[in-house]
Amino acid sequence: MTSTVDAAAVTQFHDGELAQPDWPSLHRTAELPGAWPAIDANHRYNCLLWQEEDRARRVDVPAAEIATSKRLIDRYNQQRNDAVEAIDEALLADLETAHPTGPAPGARLSSETPGAMIDRLSILSLKIHHMRRQTERSDVGQAHVQSCSARLQRLITQRHDLAACLDQLLREARSGQAYFKVYRQFKMYNDPALNPYLYGQAAAGAAQAGS
Numbered sequence: 248m249t250s251t252v253d254a255a256a257v258t259q260f261h262d263g264e265l266a267q268p269d270w271p272s273l274h275r276t277a278e279l280p281g282a283w284p285a286i287d288a289n290h291r292y293n294c295l296l297w298q299e300e301d302r303a304r305r306v307d308v309p310a311a312e313i314a315t316s317k318r319l320i321d322r323y324n325q326q327r328n329d330a331v332e333a334i335d336e337a338l339l340a341d342l343e344t345a346h347p348t349g350p351a352p353g354a355r356l357s358s359e360t361p362g363a364m365i366d367r368l369s370i371l372s373l374k375i376h377h378m379r380r381q382t383e384r385s386d387v388g389q390a391h392v393q394s395c396s397a398r399l400q401r402l403i404t405q406r407h408d409l410a411a412c413l414d415q416l417l418r419e420a421r422s423g424q425a426y427f428k429v430y431r432q433f434k435m436y437n438d439p440a441l442n443p444y445l446y447g448q449a450a451a452g453a454a455q456a457g458s
Contacts, residue, residue: 250281252338253417254410257365261290261372271295282337289330289362290369296323297373321437327366328432334362335429342420351423357416360427364413371406378402 264270264287271294279287303316338361343349381387381395419425435441 250283250341252282252286252361252365254368254413257286257368257413258372258406258410260286261369262376264290265294265372265376271298281341282334285330285333285337285362286365289327289334289366290372292323292327292330293366293369293373296320296327297377299323325434325437328434331360331362331366332429332431334365335360335427338362338417338420339427339429345421346423349423350420350426354423355419355425357420357425357427359416360430361413361416361420363430364409364416367409368406368413371402371409375399375402375406 260283271291299316299319303313303320305313378395378399382392382399384392416425416427420427439445
């Protein structure tokens with residue numbers, strides 16, 4: 248695999264991983280160049296997040312299992328967002344190497360970064376993968392299959408449109424016509440110093456210990 252990132256390579260990568268029977272539990276061992284380790288991590292955590300979201304909606308298990316799923320969802324979501332930032336960092340590093348003088352005067356700022364678009368493409372690949380499986384079920388009626396087939400086509404169109412937007416942004420960034428920044432998500436709910444329920448609990452525990 249080359250280090251070049253474009254929409255065709257990204258969507259092919261996403262679909263290829265989903266086609267593996269042991270994905271996302273599989274841990275990649277091959278060395279990936281450039282931004283690809285972060286793209287791989289983002290896709291993996293999106294897949295783990297998808298699975299855990301499904302598990303969290305069960306009604307036939309004890310509440311403790313749902314609580315465990317909710318905590319995993321928070322963890323995977325944090326790791327997914329960290330990977331988005333890592334994608335943008337890697338792409339910006341490549342751009343700075345190719346164009347050390349930065350974007351051209353008058354270049355437009357894109358508020359959506361390539362990392363955010365790649366994250367959305369990852370989620371679309373998941374939706375396409377699972378919607379296609381719905382169209383292949385033999386235990387449902389024809390109306391279900393037809394409805395899911397129509398949705399599948401819409402999802403494919405949405406991914407095609409987003410892929411074109413990603414390629415346009417990357418092309419313009421590489422030519423100096425556009426630029427983007429790394430936008431930090433600062434997920435406050437995962438930070439014990441910022442979530443009032445977490446730091447409040449810690450403070451209460453410390454007060455009790457000191458009394």
